[in-house]
Amino acid sequence: MTDFLEKCANAVLKGDRDTASRLAREALDRRLDPVDVVEKGFAVGIREAGRLWEVGDYFLPELAFSAEAMKAAVELMSPALGGTSSHATAKGTVIIGTIQGDIHDIGKTLVGTMLAANGYRVVDLGADVAYERFVVEARNEGADLVCMSALLTTTMVGQKEVIRLLREAGLRDRVRVLVGGAPTSGEWAGEIGADGYADNAVEAVHVADRLLAS
Numbered sequence: 001m002t003d004f005l006e007k008c009a010n011a012v013l014k015g016d017r018d019t020a021s022r023l024a025r026e027a028l029d030r031r032l033d034p035v036d037v038v039e040k041g042f043a044v045g046i047r048e049a050g051r052l053w054e055v056g057d058y059f060l061p062e063l064a065f066s067a068e069a070m071k072a073a074v075e076l077m078s079p080a081l082g083g084t085s086s087h088a089t090a091k092g093t094v095i096i097g098t099i100q101g102d103i104h105d106i107g108k109t110l111v112g113t114m115l116a117a118n119g120y121r122v123v124d125l126g127a128d129v130a131y132e133r134f135v136v137e138a139r140n141e142g143a144d145l146v147c148m149s150a151l152l153t154t155t156m157v158g159q160k161e162v163i164r165l166l167r168e169a170g171l172r173d174r175v176r177v178l179v180g181g182a183p184t185s186g187e188w189a190g191e192i193g194a195d196g197y198a199d200n201a202v203e204a205v206h207v208a209d210r211l212l213a214s
């Protein structure tokens with residue numbers, strides 16, 4: 001398994017979309033744990049690509065190729081991670097998106113997929129979602145939980161603005177707010193008045209369960 005996970009990480013690191021897709025299909029055929037394959041395999045590769053970019057060993061196009069390979073693999077693994085859940089079985093409705101100004105969507109998509117896999121009805125708004133749109137969709141969809149992802153220190157402040165707008169729209173008492181993404185933390189969640197923070201997609205499900213049970 002370790003060998004296989006290393007191959008997954010390497011395929012993403014090299015930006016080799018074909019190999020990443022082939023390995024994702026192989027993981028499905030071998031019925032390997034999809035969460036492990038994504039988190040301990042492919043995601044290791046994309047994080048290393050980010051590190052190389054940070055130290056100047058990778059340029060943006062290389063990072064973008066790695067991201068494409070990562071996305072292709074995650075897309076193929078998505079049904080095994082859980083696919084979608086119907087309204088009838090839903091534990092609650094979740095609105096999820098990456099905050100305005102931020103195009104990182106891989107982690108957000110994983111979180112949405114895991115929530116759907118665990119019985120939530122998930123409305124994925126995508127990335128670079130305007131602050132007001134979180135509010136409009138929360139109202140239109142009758143959301144129980146608003147989930148905001150941010151990967152940039154410059155965009156995480158937008159999470160606070162959405163919470164302010166939810167309050168202004170009179171929705172804050174009706175919805176719970178969960179935040180996440182690399183630069184955020186539990187401390188940050190407390191500071192901006194969110195109800196919860198999760199470090200990864202699996203934890204996001206536990207936090208959502210806890211928030212909606214209380």
Ligand code: B1M
Binds near residue numbers: 046048
């Ligand atoms: Co960018 N990028 N990037 N990038 N990128 C980071 C985030 C960065 C840390 C890289 C670095 O410097 N080492 C850095 C941010 C620095 C900072 O602000 N502190 C950075 C930068 C600067 C940028 C640009 C500004 C670069 C530029 O143009 N000069 C630019 C941003 C443009 C914009 O958004 N306006 C940019 C662009 C890109 C690409 C397009 C090339 C690509 C994104 C492709 C895509 O998403 N479609 C990309 C990538 C791939 C990364 C890194 C390498 C990897 C992100 C990722 O997908 N990780 C990233 C470095 C890193 O994270 N180590 C980096 C894998 C994913 C599974 O993990 O997203 O962390 P993650 O999600 C996890 C958890 O965080 C958590 O669960 C997920 C699954 O376990 N989580 C949540 C996430 N959201 C959650 C929400 C929740 C709960 C948990 O509840 C709501």
